[in-house]
Amino acid sequence: MSEIPKIALKGLRKRFGNKHVLNGVDLDVCAGESMVIIGGSGTGKSVTIKCILGLIRPDAGRIEIDGVDVTDLKGRALAAHQGRFGMLFQGGALFDSLSVWKNVSFALDQRQGGTRLKAAAIDNLARVGLGPDVADLRPSELSGGMQKRVALARAIAPRPEIIFFDEPTTGLDPIMAGVIDHLIVELVKDLKITALSITHDMGSVRKIADRVAMLNEGRIVWQGTRQAIDETDNAYVYQFINGLAEGPIKMVVGGH
Amino acid sequence: MNSLAAQAVRLLATLGHLVIEGLASIGRVTRFAGRAIGLALLPPYYPARLLEQILVIGYFSLPVVGMTALFIGSALAQQIFIGGSRFNAASTVPAVTVIGIVRELGPVLGGLMVAGRVSSAMAAELGTMRVTEQIDALATLRTDPFRYLIAPRIVAAVLTMPILVLVANAVGVLGGFLLATNKLGFNSGNYLATTLHYLKFEDVASSMVKATVFGFIIALMGCYHGFHSSGGAAGVGKATTSAVVSAFILILLSNLIITVIVFGS
Numbered sequence: 001m002s003e004i005p006k007i008a009l010k011g012l013r014k015r016f017g018n019k020h021v022l023n024g025v026d027l028d029v030c031a032g033e034s035m036v037i038i039g040g041s042g043t044g045k046s047v048t049i050k051c052i053l054g055l056i057r058p059d060a061g062r063i064e065i066d067g068v069d070v071t072d073l074k075g076r077a078l079a080a081h082q083g084r085f086g087m088l089f090q091g092g093a094l095f096d097s098l099s100v101w102k103n104v105s106f107a108l109d110q111r112q113g114g115t116r117l118k119a120a121a122i123d124n125l126a127r128v129g130l131g132p133d134v135a136d137l138r139p140s141e142l143s144g145g146m147q148k149r150v151a152l153a154r155a156i157a158p159r160p161e162i163i164f165f166d167e168p169t170t171g172l173d174p175i176m177a178g179v180i181d182h183l184i185v186e187l188v189k190d191l192k193i194t195a196l197s198i199t200h201d202m203g204s205v206r207k208i209a210d211r212v213a214m215l216n217e218g219r220i221v222w223q224g225t226r227q228a229i230d231e232t233d234n235a236y237v238y239q240f241i242n243g244l245a246e247g248p249i250k251m252v253v254g255g256h
Numbered sequence: 257m258n259s260l261a262a263q264a265v266r267l268l269a270t271l272g273h274l275v276i277e278g279l280a281s282i283g284r285v286t287r288f289a290g291r292a293i294g295l296a297l298l299p300p301y302y303p304a305r306l307l308e309q310i311l312v313i314g315y316f317s318l319p320v321v322g323m324t325a326l327f328i329g330s331a332l333a334q335q336i337f338i339g340g341s342r343f344n345a346a347s348t349v350p351a352v353t354v355i356g357i358v359r360e361l362g363p364v365l366g367g368l369m370v371a372g373r374v375s376s377a378m379a380a381e382l383g384t385m386r387v388t389e390q391i392d393a394l395a396t397l398r399t400d401p402f403r404y405l406i407a408p409r410i411v412a413a414v415l416t417m418p419i420l421v422l423v424a425n426a427v428g429v430l431g432g433f434l435l436a437t438n439k440l441g442f443n444s445g446n447y448l449a450t451t452l453h454y455l456k457f458e459d460v461a462s463s464m465v466k467a468t469v470f471g472f473i474i475a476l477m478g479c480y481h482g483f484h485s486s487g488g489a490a491g492v493g494k495a496t497t498s499a500v501v502s503a504f505i506l507i508l509l510s511n512l513i514i515t516v517i518v519f520g521s
Binding site: 044050053054055079082083085086087089090091093095096106107154155158 | 270388389390393395396397398399400429
Protein backbone atom coordinates (compact mmCIF):
# COMPACT_ATOMS: atom_id res chain seq x y z
CA MET A 1 0.00 0.00 0.00
CA SER A 2 1.53 3.30 -1.03
CA GLU A 3 -1.02 5.61 0.57
CA ILE A 4 -0.31 7.08 4.02
CA PRO A 5 -2.21 5.16 6.69
CA LYS A 6 -4.81 7.05 8.75
CA ILE A 7 -3.34 5.63 11.97
CA ALA A 8 0.18 4.22 12.18
CA LEU A 9 1.60 2.73 15.37
CA LYS A 10 5.34 2.12 15.38
CA GLY A 11 6.98 0.12 18.13
CA LEU A 12 4.59 1.29 20.86
CA ARG A 13 5.74 0.33 24.37
CA LYS A 14 4.15 0.95 27.74
CA ARG A 15 4.67 -0.54 31.15
CA PHE A 16 2.90 -0.03 34.45
CA GLY A 17 5.26 -0.81 37.31
CA ASN A 18 6.84 -4.17 36.45
CA LYS A 19 4.09 -5.15 34.03
CA HIS A 20 4.97 -4.65 30.36
CA VAL A 21 1.56 -4.05 28.79
CA LEU A 22 2.70 -3.03 25.30
CA ASN A 23 5.89 -4.62 23.94
CA GLY A 24 6.31 -2.89 20.61
CA VAL A 25 2.95 -2.66 18.85
CA ASP A 26 3.17 -2.04 15.08
CA LEU A 27 -0.11 -1.48 13.27
CA ASP A 28 -1.42 0.49 10.30
CA VAL A 29 -5.08 1.39 9.83
CA CYS A 30 -6.10 2.79 6.43
CA ALA A 31 -8.57 5.63 5.97
CA GLY A 32 -12.18 4.45 5.89
CA GLU A 33 -11.46 0.89 6.93
CA SER A 34 -12.77 -0.92 9.99
CA MET A 35 -9.92 -2.54 11.90
CA VAL A 36 -10.66 -4.81 14.84
CA ILE A 37 -8.05 -5.75 17.43
CA ILE A 38 -8.77 -9.06 19.13
CA GLY A 39 -7.08 -10.59 22.12
CA GLY A 40 -7.75 -11.84 25.63
CA SER A 41 -8.30 -9.65 28.67
CA GLY A 42 -5.20 -7.80 29.83
CA THR A 43 -3.31 -8.06 26.52
CA GLY A 44 -3.11 -4.29 26.12
CA LYS A 45 -6.06 -3.59 23.80
CA SER A 46 -7.50 -0.71 25.87
CA VAL A 47 -4.05 0.73 26.58
CA THR A 48 -3.34 0.85 22.83
CA ILE A 49 -6.47 2.91 22.20
CA LYS A 50 -5.80 5.20 25.17
CA CYS A 51 -2.28 5.83 23.84
CA ILE A 52 -3.64 6.86 20.43
CA LEU A 53 -6.14 9.16 22.17
CA GLY A 54 -3.39 10.80 24.21
CA LEU A 55 -4.94 9.68 27.52
CA ILE A 56 -1.86 7.55 28.27
CA ARG A 57 1.65 8.49 27.16
CA PRO A 58 3.66 5.58 25.70
CA ASP A 59 7.16 4.93 27.08
CA ALA A 60 8.58 4.40 23.60
CA GLY A 61 7.42 4.24 19.99
CA ARG A 62 5.52 6.64 17.77
CA ILE A 63 1.90 7.32 16.85
CA GLU A 64 1.17 8.95 13.50
CA ILE A 65 -2.17 10.22 12.26
CA ASP A 66 -2.23 10.98 8.51
CA GLY A 67 1.55 10.67 8.57
CA VAL A 68 1.95 13.35 11.27
CA ASP A 69 3.63 12.40 14.53
CA VAL A 70 1.23 13.03 17.42
CA THR A 71 3.06 11.10 20.16
CA ASP A 72 4.21 14.03 22.28
CA LEU A 73 1.38 16.55 21.89
CA LYS A 74 0.54 18.75 24.88
CA GLY A 75 -1.98 21.44 25.85
CA ARG A 76 -4.11 22.89 23.07
CA ALA A 77 -2.47 20.77 20.36
CA LEU A 78 -3.40 17.65 22.36
CA ALA A 79 -6.97 18.91 22.81
CA ALA A 80 -7.26 19.56 19.06
CA HIS A 81 -5.87 16.06 18.40
CA GLN A 82 -8.40 14.50 20.77
CA GLY A 83 -11.19 16.42 19.03
CA ARG A 84 -10.64 14.33 15.87
CA PHE A 85 -11.72 11.15 17.63
CA GLY A 86 -14.96 9.72 18.86
CA MET A 87 -15.10 6.84 21.28
CA LEU A 88 -17.76 4.38 22.37
CA PHE A 89 -16.74 3.34 25.87
CA GLN A 90 -17.34 -0.14 27.20
CA GLY A 91 -19.83 0.95 29.85
CA GLY A 92 -21.19 3.80 27.72
CA ALA A 93 -19.66 6.41 30.06
CA LEU A 94 -22.74 8.62 29.71
CA PHE A 95 -22.81 11.61 32.05
CA ASP A 96 -25.46 10.58 34.55
CA SER A 97 -26.07 14.14 35.73
CA LEU A 98 -27.19 15.23 32.24
CA SER A 99 -30.25 14.31 30.17
CA VAL A 100 -29.87 12.12 27.07
CA TRP A 101 -29.99 15.00 24.59
CA LYS A 102 -27.44 17.02 26.56
CA ASN A 103 -25.16 13.98 26.51
CA VAL A 104 -25.53 13.56 22.76
CA SER A 105 -24.93 17.24 21.99
CA PHE A 106 -22.09 17.57 24.52
CA ALA A 107 -19.26 17.90 21.99
CA LEU A 108 -21.19 20.22 19.67
CA ASP A 109 -20.68 23.98 19.68
CA GLN A 110 -22.68 25.08 22.74
CA ARG A 111 -23.07 28.66 21.45
CA GLN A 112 -25.73 27.65 18.89
CA GLY A 113 -28.35 27.52 21.65
CA GLY A 114 -30.49 24.85 23.29
CA THR A 115 -33.16 24.47 20.60
CA ARG A 116 -30.72 23.77 17.79
CA LEU A 117 -28.57 21.55 20.00
CA LYS A 118 -31.58 19.48 20.95
CA ALA A 119 -32.62 19.17 17.29
CA ALA A 120 -29.10 18.00 16.42
CA ALA A 121 -29.22 15.50 19.29
CA ILE A 122 -32.55 14.12 18.08
CA ASP A 123 -31.09 13.74 14.56
CA ASN A 124 -28.20 11.73 15.92
CA LEU A 125 -30.50 9.65 18.12
CA ALA A 126 -32.53 8.81 15.01
CA ARG A 127 -29.35 7.51 13.36
CA VAL A 128 -28.99 4.91 16.10
CA GLY A 129 -32.68 4.03 15.96
CA LEU A 130 -33.94 5.96 18.99
CA GLY A 131 -36.99 8.21 18.92
CA PRO A 132 -37.22 11.79 20.21
CA ASP A 133 -39.09 10.52 23.30
CA VAL A 134 -35.83 9.40 24.96
CA ALA A 135 -34.20 12.84 24.56
CA ASP A 136 -35.40 14.15 27.91
CA LEU A 137 -34.76 10.99 29.92
CA ARG A 138 -31.77 10.47 32.20
CA PRO A 139 -29.20 7.80 31.25
CA SER A 140 -30.10 5.83 34.41
CA GLU A 141 -33.66 5.41 33.10
CA LEU A 142 -32.44 3.50 30.03
CA SER A 143 -31.61 -0.20 29.57
CA GLY A 144 -28.02 -1.27 28.89
CA GLY A 145 -28.60 -1.61 25.15
CA MET A 146 -30.25 1.80 24.91
CA GLN A 147 -27.41 3.39 26.89
CA LYS A 148 -24.96 1.91 24.37
CA ARG A 149 -26.99 3.39 21.52
CA VAL A 150 -27.08 6.83 23.16
CA ALA A 151 -23.32 6.60 23.73
CA LEU A 152 -22.93 5.73 20.05
CA ALA A 153 -25.05 8.74 19.05
CA ARG A 154 -22.87 10.93 21.29
CA ALA A 155 -19.67 9.56 19.75
CA ILE A 156 -20.78 10.23 16.14
CA ALA A 157 -22.48 13.59 16.82
CA PRO A 158 -19.37 15.76 16.18
CA ARG A 159 -18.63 13.65 13.03
CA PRO A 160 -15.16 12.48 14.09
CA GLU A 161 -12.58 11.33 11.53
CA ILE A 162 -11.74 8.26 13.59
CA ILE A 163 -13.92 6.36 16.01
CA PHE A 164 -12.93 3.78 18.63
CA PHE A 165 -15.24 1.05 19.83
CA ASP A 166 -14.19 -0.47 23.17
CA GLU A 167 -15.91 -3.85 23.59
CA PRO A 168 -19.08 -2.55 21.89
CA THR A 169 -21.16 -5.68 22.56
CA THR A 170 -19.95 -6.69 26.04
CA GLY A 171 -22.81 -7.11 28.50
CA LEU A 172 -25.55 -7.08 25.84
CA ASP A 173 -27.91 -9.89 24.89
CA PRO A 174 -27.18 -11.52 21.50
CA ILE A 175 -29.96 -9.66 19.70
CA MET A 176 -28.97 -6.25 21.04
CA ALA A 177 -25.33 -7.10 20.28
CA GLY A 178 -26.40 -7.79 16.69
CA VAL A 179 -28.23 -4.46 16.54
CA ILE A 180 -25.14 -2.57 17.79
CA ASP A 181 -22.87 -4.41 15.31
CA HIS A 182 -25.25 -3.53 12.48
CA LEU A 183 -25.32 0.13 13.55
CA ILE A 184 -21.53 0.27 13.69
CA VAL A 185 -21.19 -1.13 10.15
CA GLU A 186 -23.82 1.27 8.81
CA LEU A 187 -22.47 4.38 10.54
CA VAL A 188 -18.86 3.69 9.55
CA LYS A 189 -19.91 3.30 5.89
CA ASP A 190 -22.40 6.21 5.83
CA LEU A 191 -20.21 8.74 7.62
CA LYS A 192 -16.95 7.48 6.04
CA ILE A 193 -15.27 7.17 9.44
CA THR A 194 -12.11 5.16 10.09
CA ALA A 195 -12.96 2.68 12.84
CA LEU A 196 -10.73 0.89 15.30
CA SER A 197 -12.49 -1.57 17.59
CA ILE A 198 -11.30 -3.84 20.35
CA THR A 199 -13.32 -6.86 21.28
CA HIS A 200 -13.14 -10.52 22.21
CA ASP A 201 -16.60 -11.24 20.79
CA MET A 202 -15.89 -13.25 17.61
CA GLY A 203 -19.48 -12.87 16.37
CA SER A 204 -18.99 -9.13 16.46
CA VAL A 205 -15.59 -9.37 14.71
CA ARG A 206 -17.11 -11.28 11.80
CA LYS A 207 -19.75 -8.55 11.31
CA ILE A 208 -17.83 -5.31 11.78
CA ALA A 209 -14.23 -5.98 10.68
CA ASP A 210 -12.61 -5.28 7.31
CA ARG A 211 -9.30 -6.35 8.78
CA VAL A 212 -8.37 -8.05 12.05
CA ALA A 213 -5.22 -7.82 14.16
CA MET A 214 -4.50 -10.14 17.06
CA LEU A 215 -2.74 -8.75 20.13
CA ASN A 216 -0.97 -11.07 22.56
CA GLU A 217 1.38 -10.12 25.39
CA GLY A 218 1.66 -6.57 24.08
CA ARG A 219 2.55 -7.46 20.46
CA ILE A 220 0.59 -7.87 17.24
CA VAL A 221 1.02 -11.59 16.51
CA TRP A 222 -1.14 -11.78 13.40
CA GLN A 223 -3.13 -9.55 11.07
CA GLY A 224 -5.24 -10.18 8.00
CA THR A 225 -8.66 -9.79 6.45
CA ARG A 226 -11.87 -10.93 8.11
CA GLN A 227 -12.03 -13.95 5.81
CA ALA A 228 -8.44 -14.92 6.58
CA ILE A 229 -9.06 -15.55 10.30
CA ASP A 230 -10.79 -18.83 9.50
CA GLU A 231 -8.12 -19.93 7.01
CA THR A 232 -4.91 -19.01 8.82
CA ASP A 233 -2.78 -21.67 10.48
CA ASN A 234 -1.53 -19.12 13.05
CA ALA A 235 -1.65 -20.96 16.36
CA TYR A 236 -2.66 -17.86 18.39
CA VAL A 237 -5.61 -17.04 16.15
CA TYR A 238 -6.67 -20.70 15.97
CA GLN A 239 -6.65 -21.01 19.76
CA PHE A 240 -8.47 -17.70 20.25
CA ILE A 241 -11.31 -18.09 17.75
CA ASN A 242 -11.93 -21.68 18.82
CA GLY A 243 -11.74 -20.83 22.53
CA LEU A 244 -9.25 -23.58 23.34
CA ALA A 245 -7.58 -23.89 26.75
CA GLU A 246 -4.50 -25.50 25.17
CA GLY A 247 -2.22 -23.43 22.94
CA PRO A 248 0.45 -20.74 22.82
CA ILE A 249 -1.72 -18.13 24.64
CA LYS A 250 -1.19 -18.27 28.38
CA MET A 251 -4.05 -16.79 30.38
CA VAL A 252 -2.88 -14.21 32.87
CA VAL A 253 -4.64 -14.58 36.20
CA GLY A 254 -6.00 -11.18 37.21
CA GLY A 255 -5.79 -8.17 34.89
CA HIS A 256 -4.40 -4.74 35.71
CA MET B 257 23.63 -9.39 66.65
CA ASN B 258 23.66 -9.70 62.89
CA SER B 259 19.91 -10.04 62.72
CA LEU B 260 19.55 -6.96 64.93
CA ALA B 261 21.60 -4.92 62.45
CA ALA B 262 19.54 -6.32 59.58
CA GLN B 263 16.37 -5.34 61.38
CA ALA B 264 17.67 -1.83 61.98
CA VAL B 265 18.50 -1.48 58.29
CA ARG B 266 15.06 -2.72 57.34
CA LEU B 267 13.47 -0.23 59.70
CA LEU B 268 15.51 2.59 58.17
CA ALA B 269 14.58 1.45 54.66
CA THR B 270 10.88 1.45 55.57
CA LEU B 271 11.21 4.92 57.07
CA GLY B 272 13.02 6.11 53.94
CA HIS B 273 10.29 4.71 51.71
CA LEU B 274 7.64 6.46 53.80
CA VAL B 275 9.45 9.80 53.60
CA ILE B 276 9.98 9.51 49.83
CA GLU B 277 6.36 8.45 49.28
CA GLY B 278 5.21 11.38 51.44
CA LEU B 279 7.32 13.86 49.49
CA ALA B 280 6.11 12.39 46.19
CA SER B 281 2.49 12.84 47.30
CA ILE B 282 3.15 16.46 48.21
CA GLY B 283 4.69 16.96 44.77
CA ARG B 284 1.73 15.35 43.01
CA VAL B 285 -0.84 17.40 44.95
CA THR B 286 1.13 20.61 44.31
CA ARG B 287 1.27 19.90 40.57
CA PHE B 288 -2.45 19.13 40.55
CA ALA B 289 -3.19 22.37 42.42
CA GLY B 290 -0.96 24.41 40.10
CA ARG B 291 -2.68 23.02 37.02
CA ALA B 292 -6.14 23.62 38.50
CA ILE B 293 -5.34 27.23 39.41
CA GLY B 294 -3.71 27.92 36.03
CA LEU B 295 -6.67 26.55 34.11
CA ALA B 296 -9.24 28.25 36.37
CA LEU B 297 -7.82 31.62 35.31
CA LEU B 298 -7.81 30.94 31.55
CA PRO B 299 -10.80 30.49 29.21
CA PRO B 300 -12.89 28.59 28.29
CA TYR B 301 -14.88 29.10 31.49
CA TYR B 302 -17.95 27.11 32.48
CA PRO B 303 -20.14 29.65 34.33
CA ALA B 304 -23.07 27.23 34.58
CA ARG B 305 -20.85 24.64 36.31
CA LEU B 306 -19.48 27.36 38.63
CA LEU B 307 -22.96 28.52 39.67
CA GLU B 308 -24.01 24.93 40.26
CA GLN B 309 -21.00 24.35 42.52
CA ILE B 310 -21.57 27.62 44.41
CA LEU B 311 -25.09 26.42 45.11
CA VAL B 312 -23.94 22.94 46.17
CA ILE B 313 -21.00 24.06 48.30
CA GLY B 314 -22.31 27.37 49.62
CA TYR B 315 -26.06 27.43 49.85
CA PHE B 316 -26.65 23.80 50.80
CA SER B 317 -23.98 23.97 53.51
CA LEU B 318 -25.76 26.83 55.31
CA PRO B 319 -27.99 24.69 57.59
CA VAL B 320 -25.12 22.46 58.73
CA VAL B 321 -22.71 25.33 59.31
CA GLY B 322 -25.41 27.43 61.02
CA MET B 323 -26.42 24.68 63.43
CA THR B 324 -22.82 23.86 64.28
CA ALA B 325 -22.07 27.51 65.05
CA LEU B 326 -25.26 28.02 67.08
CA PHE B 327 -24.60 25.02 69.33
CA ILE B 328 -20.89 25.63 69.83
CA GLY B 329 -21.45 29.37 70.50
CA SER B 330 -23.95 28.62 73.27
CA ALA B 331 -21.77 25.91 74.80
CA LEU B 332 -18.76 28.20 74.72
CA ALA B 333 -20.65 30.99 76.54
CA GLN B 334 -21.78 28.51 79.20
CA GLN B 335 -18.24 27.20 79.76
CA ILE B 336 -16.69 30.67 79.94
CA PHE B 337 -19.36 31.67 82.48
CA ILE B 338 -18.61 28.63 84.68
CA GLY B 339 -14.84 29.03 84.36
CA GLY B 340 -14.94 32.80 84.79
CA SER B 341 -17.15 32.65 87.91
CA ARG B 342 -14.32 30.92 89.80
CA PHE B 343 -12.27 34.11 89.81
CA ASN B 344 -14.99 36.74 89.52
CA ALA B 345 -14.54 37.10 85.77
CA ALA B 346 -17.99 35.96 84.61
CA SER B 347 -18.40 39.33 82.86
CA THR B 348 -15.80 38.29 80.25
CA VAL B 349 -18.39 35.99 78.59
CA PRO B 350 -19.22 38.28 75.59
CA ALA B 351 -15.59 39.25 74.92
CA VAL B 352 -14.13 35.74 75.10
CA THR B 353 -17.04 34.25 73.16
CA VAL B 354 -16.69 36.63 70.24
CA ILE B 355 -12.90 36.26 70.06
CA GLY B 356 -13.09 32.48 70.39
CA ILE B 357 -15.75 32.16 67.73
CA VAL B 358 -14.37 34.59 65.16
CA ARG B 359 -10.70 33.67 65.52
CA GLU B 360 -10.95 29.90 65.88
CA LEU B 361 -14.23 28.05 66.20
CA GLY B 362 -16.17 29.73 63.38
CA PRO B 363 -13.62 29.08 60.63
CA VAL B 364 -12.32 25.74 61.97
CA LEU B 365 -15.64 24.07 62.77
CA GLY B 366 -17.22 25.61 59.66
CA GLY B 367 -14.31 24.30 57.60
CA LEU B 368 -14.51 20.83 59.11
CA MET B 369 -18.28 20.59 58.60
CA VAL B 370 -18.02 21.74 54.97
CA ALA B 371 -15.10 19.36 54.42
CA GLY B 372 -17.22 16.50 55.74
CA ARG B 373 -20.05 17.43 53.41
CA VAL B 374 -18.25 18.63 50.32
CA SER B 375 -14.83 16.91 50.07
CA SER B 376 -16.50 13.53 50.45
CA ALA B 377 -19.19 14.31 47.87
CA MET B 378 -16.63 15.62 45.36
CA ALA B 379 -14.36 12.60 45.81
CA ALA B 380 -17.29 10.19 45.44
CA GLU B 381 -18.67 11.95 42.36
CA LEU B 382 -15.36 12.40 40.54
CA GLY B 383 -14.22 8.93 41.63
CA THR B 384 -17.34 7.36 40.15
CA MET B 385 -16.85 9.39 36.97
CA ARG B 386 -13.25 8.12 36.82
CA VAL B 387 -14.05 4.42 37.25
CA THR B 388 -16.97 4.58 34.80
CA GLU B 389 -14.65 6.28 32.24
CA GLN B 390 -16.75 9.47 32.19
CA ILE B 391 -13.57 11.53 32.74
CA ASP B 392 -11.88 9.86 29.73
CA ALA B 393 -15.10 10.44 27.78
CA LEU B 394 -14.86 14.20 28.43
CA ALA B 395 -11.47 14.30 26.71
CA THR B 396 -12.94 12.61 23.61
CA LEU B 397 -15.81 15.13 23.62
CA ARG B 398 -13.66 18.21 23.13
CA THR B 399 -13.75 19.13 26.83
CA ASP B 400 -10.80 19.44 29.20
CA PRO B 401 -11.76 17.52 32.36
CA PHE B 402 -9.67 19.89 34.47
CA ARG B 403 -11.47 22.97 33.23
CA TYR B 404 -14.90 21.38 33.28
CA LEU B 405 -14.74 19.45 36.57
CA ILE B 406 -11.90 20.70 38.77
CA ALA B 407 -11.59 24.45 38.16
CA PRO B 408 -15.27 25.32 38.90
CA ARG B 409 -15.19 23.30 42.15
CA ILE B 410 -12.05 24.99 43.44
CA VAL B 411 -13.17 28.50 42.46
CA ALA B 412 -16.62 27.95 43.99
CA ALA B 413 -15.18 26.66 47.28
CA VAL B 414 -12.71 29.54 47.56
CA LEU B 415 -15.48 32.10 46.88
CA THR B 416 -18.15 30.64 49.16
CA MET B 417 -16.18 29.56 52.23
CA PRO B 418 -15.56 33.17 53.47
CA ILE B 419 -19.31 33.86 53.24
CA LEU B 420 -20.13 30.63 55.06
CA VAL B 421 -17.63 31.47 57.80
CA LEU B 422 -19.07 34.99 58.15
CA VAL B 423 -22.46 33.39 58.69
CA ALA B 424 -20.93 30.88 61.13
CA ASN B 425 -19.30 33.69 63.10
CA ALA B 426 -22.52 35.70 63.32
CA VAL B 427 -24.63 32.69 64.29
CA GLY B 428 -22.00 31.54 66.82
CA VAL B 429 -22.02 34.92 68.55
CA LEU B 430 -25.83 34.83 68.43
CA GLY B 431 -25.77 31.41 70.15
CA GLY B 432 -23.64 32.82 72.97
CA PHE B 433 -25.88 35.90 73.19
CA LEU B 434 -29.10 33.84 73.43
CA LEU B 435 -27.75 31.59 76.16
CA ALA B 436 -26.15 34.46 78.12
CA THR B 437 -29.21 36.72 78.06
CA ASN B 438 -31.83 34.00 78.64
CA LYS B 439 -30.05 31.69 81.09
CA LEU B 440 -27.07 33.50 82.61
CA GLY B 441 -28.83 36.81 83.31
CA PHE B 442 -26.82 39.14 81.03
CA ASN B 443 -28.37 42.40 79.86
CA SER B 444 -28.83 42.18 76.10
CA GLY B 445 -27.77 45.78 75.33
CA ASN B 446 -24.60 45.49 77.42
CA TYR B 447 -23.79 42.08 75.93
CA LEU B 448 -23.94 43.41 72.37
CA ALA B 449 -21.97 46.56 73.22
CA THR B 450 -19.18 44.51 74.85
CA THR B 451 -19.14 42.10 71.92
CA LEU B 452 -18.70 44.91 69.40
CA HIS B 453 -16.11 46.61 71.60
CA TYR B 454 -13.85 43.54 71.67
CA LEU B 455 -14.35 42.56 68.01
CA LYS B 456 -11.29 43.86 66.14
CA PHE B 457 -10.74 44.15 62.39
CA GLU B 458 -7.81 41.71 62.42
CA ASP B 459 -10.02 39.05 64.02
CA VAL B 460 -12.44 39.20 61.11
CA ALA B 461 -9.62 39.50 58.57
CA SER B 462 -7.81 36.42 59.90
CA SER B 463 -11.12 34.58 59.93
CA MET B 464 -11.60 35.36 56.23
CA VAL B 465 -8.04 34.36 55.34
CA LYS B 466 -8.56 31.05 57.11
CA ALA B 467 -11.88 30.52 55.34
CA THR B 468 -10.32 31.10 51.91
CA VAL B 469 -7.46 28.68 52.61
CA PHE B 470 -9.87 26.07 54.03
CA GLY B 471 -12.12 26.41 50.97
CA PHE B 472 -9.15 25.72 48.71
CA ILE B 473 -8.11 22.70 50.79
CA ILE B 474 -11.65 21.28 50.85
CA ALA B 475 -12.07 21.38 47.07
CA LEU B 476 -8.48 20.40 46.31
CA MET B 477 -8.60 17.26 48.48
CA GLY B 478 -12.03 16.24 47.21
CA CYS B 479 -11.00 16.72 43.57
CA TYR B 480 -7.50 15.25 43.85
CA HIS B 481 -8.55 12.02 45.53
CA GLY B 482 -11.64 11.60 43.35
CA PHE B 483 -9.79 12.36 40.12
CA HIS B 484 -7.08 9.81 40.88
CA SER B 485 -9.24 7.04 42.28
CA SER B 486 -9.05 3.59 40.75
CA GLY B 487 -10.27 0.09 41.37
CA GLY B 488 -14.06 0.22 41.22
CA ALA B 489 -16.43 0.76 44.14
CA ALA B 490 -13.80 -0.02 46.78
CA GLY B 491 -11.45 2.50 45.18
CA VAL B 492 -14.12 5.20 45.28
CA GLY B 493 -14.73 4.44 48.98
CA LYS B 494 -11.02 4.74 49.69
CA ALA B 495 -10.81 8.01 47.74
CA THR B 496 -13.72 9.45 49.75
CA THR B 497 -12.11 8.51 53.07
CA SER B 498 -8.72 9.90 52.01
CA ALA B 499 -10.34 13.13 50.83
CA VAL B 500 -12.09 13.78 54.17
CA VAL B 501 -9.19 12.72 56.40
CA SER B 502 -6.59 14.71 54.45
CA ALA B 503 -8.88 17.76 54.28
CA PHE B 504 -9.42 17.61 58.08
CA ILE B 505 -5.72 17.34 58.86
CA LEU B 506 -4.69 20.05 56.38
CA ILE B 507 -7.39 22.40 57.73
CA LEU B 508 -6.21 21.94 61.32
CA LEU B 509 -2.54 22.27 60.35
CA SER B 510 -3.03 25.37 58.21
CA ASN B 511 -5.21 26.86 60.97
CA LEU B 512 -2.35 26.44 63.41
CA ILE B 513 0.13 28.02 61.00
CA ILE B 514 -2.12 31.03 60.23
CA THR B 515 -2.90 31.53 63.94
CA VAL B 516 0.79 31.51 64.89
CA ILE B 517 1.67 33.92 62.05
CA VAL B 518 -1.18 36.38 62.71
CA PHE B 519 -1.45 36.29 66.50
CA GLY B 520 1.86 34.77 67.61
CA SER B 521 3.94 37.93 67.62
